[in-house]
Amino acid sequence: MPKDHGIGASSKRREDERFLTGVGNYTDDINLRGQAYVHFLRSDVAHGKINKVDTSAAEAMPGVVRIFTGADFDGVGGLPCGWQVTDKHGQPMQEPAHPVLAQGKVRHVGDPIAAVVAETAAKARDAAEAIEYDIDELPAVIDMKKAVQPDAPKVHDDLESNLCYDWGFVEENKPAVDEAFEKAAHVTTLELVNNRLIANPMEPRVAVGDYARATDESTLYTTSQNPHVIRLLMGAFVLGIPEHKLRVVAPDVGGGFGTKIFHYAEEAFCTFAARALARPVKWTASRSEAFMSDAHGRDHVTKIELALDADNNFTALRTDTYANMGAYLSTFAPSVPTWLHGTLMAGNYKTPLIYVNVKAVFTNTVPVDAYRGAGRPEATFQLERVIDKAAIELGVDPIELRRKNFITEFPYETPVAVAYDTGDYHATMDKLEEIADLSGFEARRKESAARGRLRGLGVNTYIEACGIAPSNLVGQLGARAGLYESATVRVNATGSISVMTGSHSHGQGHETAFPQVVADMLGIDESMIDIVHGDTARVPMGMGTYGSRSLAVGGSAMVRATEKVINKAKKIAAHLMEASEADIELKDGQFTVAGTDKSVAWGDVTLAAYVPHNYPLEDIEPGLEETAFYDPSNFTYPSGAYACEVEVDPETGKVTIERFAAADDFGNIINPMIVDGQVHGGIGQGIGQALLEGCAYDENGQLITGSYMDYAMPRADDVPFYQVDHSCQTPCTHNPLGVKGCGEAGAIGSPPAVVNAVVNALRSGGHDLTHIDMPLSPSRVWQAMNA
Amino acid sequence: MPEVTMTVNGKPASGEVEGRTLLVQFLREDLNLTGTHVGCDTSQCGACVVHVDGQAVKACTMLAAEADGAEVTTIEGMAAPDGTLDRVQEAFKEHHGLQCGFCTPGMVMSAAALLRDTPKPTEAEVREYLEGNICRCTGYHNIVKAIMAASGQEVSALAAE
Numbered sequence: 015m016p017k018d019h020g021i022g023a024s025s026k027r028r029e030d031e032r033f034l035t036g037v038g039n040y041t042d043d044i045n046l047r048g049q050a051y052v053h054f055l056r057s058d059v060a061h062g063k064i065n066k067v068d069t070s071a072a073e074a075m076p077g078v079v080r081i082f083t084g085a086d087f088d089g090v091g092g093l094p095c096g097w098q099v100t101d102k103h104g105q106p107m108q109e110p111a112h113p114v115l116a117q118g119k120v121r122h123v124g125d126p127i128a129a130v131v132a133e134t135a136a137k138a139r140d141a142a143e144a145i146e147y148d149i150d151e152l153p154a155v156i157d158m159k160k161a162v163q164p165d166a167p168k169v170h171d172d173l174e175s176n177l178c179y180d181w182g183f184v185e186e187n188k189p190a191v192d193e194a195f196e197k198a199a200h201v202t203t204l205e206l207v208n209n210r211l212i213a214n215p216m217e218p219r220v221a222v223g224d225y226a227r228a229t230d231e232s233t234l235y236t237t238s239q240n241p242h243v244i245r246l247l248m249g250a251f252v253l254g255i256p257e258h259k260l261r262v263v264a265p266d267v268g269g270g271f272g273t274k275i276f277h278y279a280e281e282a283f284c285t286f287a288a289r290a291l292a293r294p295v296k297w298t299a300s301r302s303e304a305f306m307s308d309a310h311g312r313d314h315v316t317k318i319e320l321a322l323d324a325d326n327n328f329t330a331l332r333t334d335t336y337a338n339m340g341a342y343l344s345t346f347a348p349s350v351p352t353w354l355h356g357t358l359m360a361g362n363y364k365t366p367l368i369y370v371n372v373k374a375v376f377t378n379t380v381p382v383d384a385y386r387g388a389g390r391p392e393a394t395f396q397l398e399r400v401i402d403k404a405a406i407e408l409g410v411d412p413i414e415l416r417r418k419n420f421i422t423e424f425p426y427e428t429p430v431a432v433a434y435d436t437g438d439y440h441a442t443m444d445k446l447e448e449i450a451d452l453s454g455f456e457a458r459r460k461e462s463a464a465r466g467r468l469r470g471l472g473v474n475t476y477i478e479a480c481g482i483a484p485s486n487l488v489g490q491l492g493a494r495a496g497l498y499e500s501a502t503v504r505v506n507a508t509g510s511i512s513v514m515t516g517s518h519s520h521g522q523g524h525e526t527a528f529p530q531v532v533a534d535m536l537g538i539d540e541s542m543i544d545i546v547h548g549d550t551a552r553v554p555m556g557m558g559t560y561g562s563r564s565l566a567v568g569g570s571a572m573v574r575a576t577e578k579v580i581n582k583a584k585k586i587a588a589h590l591m592e593a594s595e596a597d598i599e600l601k602d603g604q605f606t607v608a609g610t611d612k613s614v615a616w617g618d619v620t621l622a623a624y625v626p627h628n629y630p631l632e633d634i635e636p637g638l639e640e641t642a643f644y645d646p647s648n649f650t651y652p653s654g655a656y657a658c659e660v661e662v663d664p665e666t667g668k669v670t671i672e673r674f675a676a677a678d679d680f681g682n683i684i685n686p687m688i689v690d691g692q693v694h695g696g697i698g699q700g701i702g703q704a705l706l707e708g709c710a711y712d713e714n715g716q717l718i719t720g721s722y723m724d725y726a727m728p729r730a731d732d733v734p735f736y737q738v739d740h741s742c743q744t745p746c747t748h749n750p751l752g753v754k755g756c757g758e759a760g761a762i763g764s765p766p767a768v769v770n771a772v773v774n775a776l777r778s779g780g781h782d783l784t785h786i787d788m789p790l791s792p793s794r795v796w797q798a799m800n801a
Numbered sequence: 802m803p804e805v806t807m808t809v810n811g812k813p814a815s816g817e818v819e820g821r822t823l824l825v826q827f828l829r830e831d832l833n834l835t836g837t838h839v840g841c842d843t844s845q846c847g848a849c850v851v852h853v854d855g856q857a858v859k860a861c862t863m864l865a866a867e868a869d870g871a872e873v874t875t876i877e878g879m880a881a882p883d884g885t886l887d888r889v890q891e892a893f894k895e896h897h898g899l900q901c902g903f904c905t906p907g908m909v910m911s912a913a914a915l916l917r918d919t920p921k922p923t924e925a926e927v928r929e930y931l932e933g934n935i936c937r938c939t940g941y942h943n944i945v946k947a948i949m950a951a952s953g954q955e956v957s958a959l960a961a962e
Contacts, residue, residue, distance in 0.1 A: 026894055026895065026897075027894070027897065027899075029902070030893070030894040030899060030902075031894070032902075033899055033902025033905050034876075034886065034890040034893055034894060034899065034902075034905060034909065035836070035876065035877065035879070035880050035886070035890070036834070036835070036836015036837070036875065036876035036877040036879075036906055037836065037877070038836070038902050040835075040838070040903065042835075042838075042839070043829075043835035045830075136819065136821070214937055215901070215903070215937055216838075216840045216846060216848060216901065216903040216904045216935065216936065216937050216938075217838070217840065217901065217903040218839075218840065266901075266902065267901065268838070268840075268901045268902065268903025268904075269900070269901040269903060269937050269938055271937070300842045301840065301841035301842050301843065301846070302842055302843075520901055521900035521901030521902070521938045522900070523900070687897050688897070690897070690943075691897045691900060691938075691939060691942075691943060694939055694940035694941075694942040694943065695900065695937075695938045695939050695940045696940070697940050698937075698939070698940025698941060698942075699937070699940070701940075721841070721842070721843045721845075722841050722843050722845040722846060722935070723843050723845070727935050727937070728940075728941075729928075729931065729932055729935065729941075730927070730928040730929075730931035730932070730934070730936075730941040730944065730945060731925075731928035731929050731931070731932060733940060733941055733942075735924075735942055735945070735946075735959055736940065736942055760940070
């Protein structure tokens with residue numbers, strides 16, 4: 015029987031009630047008395063020198079409060095980068111300034127030039143159109159390989175070049191890797207593009223700045239995955255406001271997928287302007303603005319080589335990647351193609367020698383940073399594609415080639431600096447073969463052929479490093495932050511509980527799943543526990559939600575704080591029952607003295623903590639509230655095997671996803687319903703990347719895909735029902751819940767399955783090809799068939 | 802500025818609006834019915850779907866003035882006065898058809914309109930009908946499942962999990 019409460023139960027989501035009845039509280043639903051509205055005038059050229067910005071005519075427009083330009087931010091800090099990568103020569107990356115409003119130059123379409131504050135949003139927009147500005151358009155650099163040529167125009171005149179860093183990993187291994195390639199029995203080489211994507215959470219970004227003159231306190235309401243990170247970055251590096259005078263609130267947030275991690279100019283602007291004007295200032299992005307100002311994702315160009323011996327054992331792997339940073343360094347951008355990508359290149363395989371080279375490049379495009387999976391999808395895609403190509407070249411079964419090279423003993427130290435604690439890759443592949451009914455594929459292929467369709471099967475595995483991350487490790491790797499998480503468990507006198515967590519829920523269902531854990535530990539009803547998140551004034555310092563870390567890191571902090579609560583509650587119970595603390599047991603919300611029939615209820619103990627008439631005041635303080643900070647000792651390593659079946663219409667090149675199956679190992683599971691949903695969503699985004707989505711710039715840096723008219727978001731009729739399974743569970747060995755995280759797996763594991771399937775389909779139709787770059791649009795597939 | 806008067810969720814509502822004011826702006830900003838969301842500016846995401854005189858309409862494609870005299874139902878008007886959820890709302894909760902909740906009001910309003918016109922839609926009919934509603938969280942799996950369940954169809958065998 016499935017559990018009906020606590021850990022392992024598919025408890026229905028309590029947040030659904032407000033979302034389904036229209037009473038959620040998203041940032042754009044917040045309106046403060048006396049608020050003014052901002053409209054940003056944004057650059058319509060990719061690269062240019064600002065000669066003049068004349069706001070005088072616009073200032074005279076009705077309802078205009080004030081217009082700000084880059085000059086208003088002289089002496090104000092720029093937007094900081096939170097991660098410093100060291101290049102292969104031991105030198106720090108090139109790190110350009112990133113002003114809140116453009117100063118001197120504009121560097122991408124969408125770069126903000128001026129900000130109009132007016133009484134209404136419409137008046138702000140009208141006035142922005144009246145700003146007279148003169149920009150000399152300069153040649154733009156868009157293509158990464160051209161950008162690093164010596165004669166390329168420079169995005170930042172004060173930097174030596176457009177090369178942010180040239181990173182080698184592990185640099186000392188390179189000679190041994192090169193030697194292994196010379197000795198290889200077979201080498202498979204693949205050049206590919208990991209297409210640039212736009213995260214597109216359905217809620218556009220919003221910022222509302224507020225300022226209280228009486229207390230000199232600033233408040234920012236913002237669409238963020240990590241309000242404390244925004245408070246730290248904006249307060250310390252941009253505006254110089256100490257933490258105790260700055261509150262950041264991220265209320266209901268309508269999806270994040272990475273792009274709401276970062277600190278953005280609009281947040282700093284609204285906070286700054288609210289102080290300058292002493293009134294609330296609100297900005298709501300249009301979707302078009304989101305396309306040209308939200309950090310983009312992916313955008314790698316890679317050459318990968320796989321060396322095999324005569325028995326088809328992988329002997330070495332070598333990659334050469336260009337990674338687009340865009341025009342400025344977004345908050346965590348440098349870490350994505352390096353530490354979130356290079357460290358994953360071993361995948362599920364015991365390849366002994368690996369060398370990864372990444373050149374990060376500035377271009378006149380929107381900054382690029384983490385998007386669901388962040389570096390790990392890029393690693394998985396190239397690895398799983400080159401393995402499929404090797405199987406084709408060697409004439410072997412692609413699943414057998416993978417199985418032959420699977421890591422089977424744990425813990426396993428990879429040659430790329432991480433140690434997998436647990437996993438069972440054969441088990442997830444076995445489960446996949448079962449749930450995807452791979453043995454029935456040939457019959458389905460015949461049936462498709464009878465209808466004139468080419469059917470293909472694509473299979474791959476993935477591994478990810480998540481539960482980000484041990485602070486001492488990421489500090490060595492260049493992170494300018496710690497990556498612990500916090501929790502306060504506040505038990506009230508009547509026994510109800512508020513759990514303050516530093517992680518943030520923007521669709522993941524923390525309000526439901528987290529109480530399941532605490533309820534399980536205390537043996538009380540889930541409904542007695544509420545989760546508080548997203549407000550720096552109510553929650554201890556936490557690092558937020560990304561990298562599938564909320565349960566593995568934030569949940570662990572919650573467990574530690576609850577353990578402290580239990581320890582103290584047992585002391586109180588022992589006093590109440592005049593027993594030894596060592597004899598106290600807690601079960602189903604009752605404290606008992608072992609071996610006796612004495613008991614006191616949870617509520618008796620919590621009441622005694624706050625009404626301490628009969629209480630061991632000489633030993634312990636009144637009250638029952640505990641805080642814990644948890645810093646993990648390792649990443650967690652979810653893994654799995656995915657299968658996709660497609661049909662290709664040979665007349666049009668249109669690809670249809672017929673079946674999709676995912677067998678994941680997430681370790682222990684708290685709420686299976688929510689986990690299913692996370693995987694579904696990740697697969698949906700992965701299919702979007704594989705078939706539909708691609709952010710395009712023209713050679714002048716104009717954003718071609720600037721709205722939903724041009725950027726193909728997956729719709730309901732682009733995807734099938736998915737078959738998902740997470741019954742293979744090798745619990746994480748180093749966190750108290752044994753959990754690994756499930757938020758990004760679907761987006762990491764699915765793109766190679768789709769592309770492998772399409773290549774397989776086309777080869778079955780006699781087309782001798784081994785790769786097509788994503789997105790596999792009908793025109794690309796048709797052209798590949800007819801090349 | 803012209804005055805508009807309409808019935809929203811069974812109650813009279815009126816206000817002065819600029820000619821360019823969209824219905825969705827009137828609902829959100831003048832009537833404080835913030836359940837209807839704005840997710841794009843090209844009338845494609847469907848987060849703003851409401852019912853106008855019984856038809857599902859993207860409230861960003863209609864001026865407030867055009868809705869003068871109309872009967873409008875928003876997500877706030879879907880549950881019964883005692884709080885009992887509508888069958889579509891209930892099915893979305895039961896089948897985890899929402900995550901971040903931002904597209905949800907539009908999804909629920911579209912689904913309700915579909916089921917009124919097509920009481921027992923096939924999976925393909927549901928997917929095709931949702932062409933104008935974008936969700937980024939769910940991969941649509943549980944949305945389609947919830948809508949079919951709301952229509953009274955058995956969904957447990959649609960895709961085992």
